[in-house]
Amino acid sequence: MMTKIKPDTNLGQQTPVPAAVTFVQNLFEMKYKFVLALLFTVSFVFGQGNYRMSNFSMVVKGTSNLHDWQSTAKEVRGTGSVTMEAGALKSINSLSVEVPCKSIKSEKGGIMDNKTYDALKADKHPNIIYKLDKISSLNKKTNYDINASGNLTIAGTTKKIDMYVQGKVGGDGSITFSGSKKVKMTDFGIKPPTALMGTMTVGDEVEIVFSVTLKQ
Numbered sequence: 001m002m003t004k005i006k007p008d009t010n011l012g013q014q015t016p017v018p019a020a021v022t023f024v025q026n027l028f029e030m031k032y033k034f035v036l037a038l039l040f041t042v043s044f045v046f047g048q049g050n051y052r053m054s055n056f057s058m059v060v061k062g063t064s065n066l067h068d069w070q071s072t073a074k075e076v077r078g079t080g081s082v083t084m085e086a087g088a089l090k091s092i093n094s095l096s097v098e099v100p101c102k103s104i105k106s107e108k109g110g111i112m113d114n115k116t117y118d119a120l121k122a123d124k125h126p127n128i129i130y131k132l133d134k135i136s137s138l139n140k141k142t143n144y145d146i147n148a149s150g151n152l153t154i155a156g157t158t159k160k161i162d163m164y165v166q167g168k169v170g171g172d173g174s175i176t177f178s179g180s181k182k183v184k185m186t187d188f189g190i191k192p193p194t195a196l197m198g199t200m201t202v203g204d205e206v207e208i209v210f211s212v213t214l215k216q
Helices: 019-045 110-119
Strands: 046-064 069-073 077-085 088-100 104-106 127-140 144-154 157-169 175-184 200-215
Touching: 046 088, 069 110, 077 200, 088 144, 088 157, 104 110, 144 175
Parallel strands: none
Antiparallel strands: 046 069, 046 077, 046 200, 069 104, 077 088, 088 127, 127 144, 144 157, 157 175, 175 200
């Protein structure tokens, strides 16, 4: 005699999840979202971030026995690390700026450019480099008044320089540093170039006028 097997009417149906398990799952998900939101808020209010160059202007101004002159840097690279609190600049932890020598172009044309590259020893030392050493003061006024010292390397020679710089925080979170610095070429082992068969002699002192914008 064959035994009939009664079909299981529960096959294919999901076992209901106990309410306690669902509650724990929801609680865990809420805690996870809360932690993420907290981390985001902390990083915004008390954030230390890495920045890269997004915009720049850099002009080298000089004199000669015939007329004043200026050259413009067509390429500037830079990175930095700063600490922000609620959208305000609190500290500058590091800053490095690099200018390829052969990106510097004179308004007087290629002959002057080649003399500049020779003076800068561009083939052997292709970049002018500035690295921040320390910030001695950072004061908030309309913008930021910053006194900084760092190492400037030109033509393979490194000198420590002090600079006053103005800082500005943009609405997009960018940070712009602008200022100027006068240096003497001979301090970096550079002989001021001459032109026009030696009839034009460039002055020893030049002024570097800059504005660099960094953004995350």
